[in-house]
Amino acid sequence: GEGEGEEEEEEATVYKRKKGGYVKRPVDDRDRLPYELTDVTPPERRLGTYRLAPNLGCGDMVTTSEDAFVVKRVSYRYAYRAGRYRMVGKGANVVKAGRFGIEKALGRLLPKPGREGDGDPDSRPDR
Numbered sequence: 248g249e250g251e252g253e254e255e256e257e258e259a260t261v262y263k264r265k266k267g268g269y270v271k272r273p274v275d276d277r278d279r280l281p282y283e284l285t286d287v288t289p290p291e292r293r294l295g296t297y298r299l300a301p302n303l304g305c306g307d308m309v310t311t312s313e314d315a316f317v318v319k320r321v322s323y324r325y326a327y328r329a330g331r332y333r334m335v336g337k338g339a340n341v342v343k344a345g346r347f348g349i350e351k352a353l354g355r356l357l358p359k360p361g362r363e364g365d366g367d368p369d370s371r372p373d374r
Contacts, residue, residue: 316341
């Protein structure tokens with residue numbers, strides 16, 4: 248039928264991690280472009296296309312009909328058209344909200360690289 252290759256955009260809600268900033272009017276239609284959400288928890292899977300807030304950032308929470316996710320990485324795709332680069336697509340890598348908390352807690356348990364006393368003999372000062 249008509250529009251077989253075109254996917255339907257789904258609804259999702261964004262909860263901002265922090266407030267602030269200013270509004271800058273973009274020169275192209277980047278605010279109207281939908282985000283392609285990908286759950287990066289192995290095995291990686293595509294969640295779908297969602298129209299989200301144009302200022303989506305890392306740490307923001309996105310709720311879909313399926314689950315709640317935390318944004319780990321946002322990417323933008325550009326194409327060179329008519330003498331300038333224009334945004335043609337947006338993507339966001341997300342993890343489930345529960346897993347994000349677990350990863351953060353485990354990250355605090357690991358020693359930070361490059362610190363004294365982390366067990367690395369090369370990091371000790373010469374005597």
